[in-house]
Amino acid sequence: MKKMKQQKNPLTLLFQYEQQLGLENLKKQSPKKKKRANCIKQSKLTQLNQKIIIFLRNLGISNASDINQQFNKKSVCIKDLPPKIHNQFKKQKIVKKNKYFLKNSNLQSYTSLLLQHRIQATKLQKKQPSRANIQRNSKSLVDSYNILSIKRKIESNSLNNLFINQQQSNQITNSYYQKSLDYFYKTLIINQQIQRNLNKNKQMDTQTYDQSRPAIPPQHFDMVLNQVKNRNNYLDLGMETGQNFFQFYHQFNGNIVGIDLNSQRVEFVRQKAQKILPTQAINRTQLIDGDVFKIADKLPNKTFDLVTIGSQIHNFGSPDKFYQFAKERLLSAEGTLALTSINPLDVEFQACYDDKENAALRKDFATLNEYLSEYAILPNNPFLNQGVMMRHFNNIQKFEQNVEQVMEAEHVFEYFRTLPSYIKYMQDDTQVDKYALQNFERKVREKIQKRSLTMTKQQSLLRVTHKILTFLLRK
Structure with a gap:
């Protein structure tokens, strides 16, 4: 008789997906290049955030509380996460006793919070993108109708x-x-x-x-x-x-x-x-x-x-x-x-x-x-x-x-x-x-x-x- 495949922690799947997106390679920009860096960062974060939201919804997660409800817990244990990621969260003091506490918030603010902590935690460097990429990322912001405040109500x-x-x-x-x-x-x-x-x-x-x-x-x-x-x-x-x-x-x-x-x-x-x-x-x-x-x-x-x-x-x-x-x-x-x-x-x-x-x-x-x-x-x-x-x-x-x-x-x-x-x-x-x-x-x-x-x-x-x-x- 075959054993039932154990369902993975949604957070584990999420961080694996973030690695596929190359999120761990985003660096904290230096103050000297702040103006240019903000342009890159904002457009990149907007794209990543939308992709992560789509990924979570495909898992059947519509808001942050759905992760808790899926496991019938008030908090989600992250001991199954990769050690590197676990340590990063510990440094940022958002982990208490191996548990990551999720607020009953909307998906947009939740994924934004994750992105912020992941970028602050990593110290990996990445080559600055070309001017063409900067313009393309900026254009994507103009071409998209970003009604984030409405998504909070939805x-x-x-x-x-x-x-x-x-x-x-x-x-x-x-x-x-x-x-x-x-x-x-x-x-x-x-x-x-x-x-x-x-x-x-x-x-x-x-x-x-x-x-x-x-x-x-x-x-x-x-x-x-x-x-x-x-x-x-x-x-x-x-x-x-x-x-x-x-x-x-x-x-x-x-x-x-x-x-x-x-x-x-x-x-x-x-x-x-x-x-x-x-x-x-x-x-x-x-x-x-x-x-x-x-x-x-x-x-x-x-x-x-x-x-x-x-x-x-x-x-x-x-x-x-x-x-x-x-x-x-x-x-x-x-x-x-x-x-x-x-x-x-x-x-x-x-x-x-x-x-x-x-x-x-x-x-x-x-x-x-x-x-x-x-x-x-x-x-x-x-x-x-x-x-x-x-x-x-x-x-x-x-x-x-x-x-x-x-x-x-x-x-x-x-x-x-x-x-x-x-x-x-x-x-x-x-x-x-x-x-x-x-x-x-x-x-x-x-x-x-x-x-x-x-x-x-x-x-x-x-x-x-x-x-x-x-x-x-x-x-």
């Missing part, structure tokens, strides 16, 4: 924010598009008209947002209606600018309710409804700005024959919790819940995933999705875990639609502030929000300036194939 299990999708999309597409003049456009999946001063932070109006939304194929609405037996009451959650609302309202004879966290969008739908809906339908319509979980008592119990959610399921926390809530409080006896998720997975994205250089990142993305699947759905995730959906939905269908999106450059930053998920995120931590947006805007402006994106791009249109996934739940 990796501490605050999953209800929009930056999960944006962060991962930027990381994956970065190396594939970094040589392209259209990088800025393709990364955001939005084509911008570069014609005004980006320093003028004007509020993005709801009408502009409505025009930039991707179209949903009419077959989607037909398929949903075919699943609805009774057509009395209708509820649209995460209403946004009324894409679902204005397609379904005329099919129901009873109460018509729309709910969204963004009061501006609710007002936009209200004004549009006054122009489009007949008087009889307006009298039956109720538009509410708020959280459905908090205002559930104001809604009739188990009366809605159709509940729709358009690309907003990730804002409702745990899918299991929401589906249970929908069954117990919203859906009628034969009610239907229809969820639409937009998943941009075109040829260019696929080519990026198949790139050998991104193989590790692709695996990391899949691991992240598996970790998040119990808590949130990532609508922009090409590895959307349909297993989560299949537990609840008995009918899944996919449509393809070519979509043109045009948005002025000055509206990019305000675009994030209008999203319901962003509003919920703001309620938790405004300081992180302020820093994140400033950092994001600075990086985008650097990108525009460096790529010389001027008015010559204003007529350029980017066509993106969206895969519209529709999931239906029948009680």
Whole structure:
């Protein structure tokens, strides 16, 4: 009978991986070359840190506490580490009685701490890199969207924010598009008209947002209606600018309710409804700005024959919790819940995933999705875990639609502030929000300036194939 292979200490694997990266050869730079050394050090550390995070996630480690949980200990014994590394940690006085104590911190700060101690502990010398390497390392910093403050919230299990999708999309597409003049456009999946001063932070109006939304194929609405037996009451959650609302309202004879966290969008739908809906339908319509979980008592119990959610399921926390809530409080006896998720997975994205250089990142993305699947759905995730959906939905269908999106450059930053998920995120931590947006805007402006994106791009249109996934739940 074969013996089971003993699982290695994650820290042992980590340090072995650091040796493969050549981390032990990084030296503490001399003060005389401080200015140049900082440039080298910062770019090198950023690259190493990202690689180490990917490595740890592939081990199933999402934050520092996962290492402790894996061994059911409050601290991790490092006696199995190579003696040289063990001695280095002893010199730095971060080891007590052969145990390295891990704080319950996010993965980014944890790996940064490890890097700092490893560099301070080693005295090995390394030849100074060439000027070409310095420039290349510096360029990698500019080309990458470094939203480290956001990762703190993501990796501490605050999953209800929009930056999960944006962060991962930027990381994956970065190396594939970094040589392209259209990088800025393709990364955001939005084509911008570069014609005004980006320093003028004007509020993005709801009408502009409505025009930039991707179209949903009419077959989607037909398929949903075919699943609805009774057509009395209708509820649209995460209403946004009324894409679902204005397609379904005329099919129901009873109460018509729309709910969204963004009061501006609710007002936009209200004004549009006054122009489009007949008087009889307006009298039956109720538009509410708020959280459905908090205002559930104001809604009739188990009366809605159709509940729709358009690309907003990730804002409702745990899918299991929401589906249970929908069954117990919203859906009628034969009610239907229809969820639409937009998943941009075109040829260019696929080519990026198949790139050998991104193989590790692709695996990391899949691991992240598996970790998040119990808590949130990532609508922009090409590895959307349909297993989560299949537990609840008995009918899944996919449509393809070519979509043109045009948005002025000055509206990019305000675009994030209008999203319901962003509003919920703001309620938790405004300081992180302020820093994140400033950092994001600075990086985008650097990108525009460096790529010389001027008015010559204003007529350029980017066509993106969206895969519209529709999931239906029948009680």
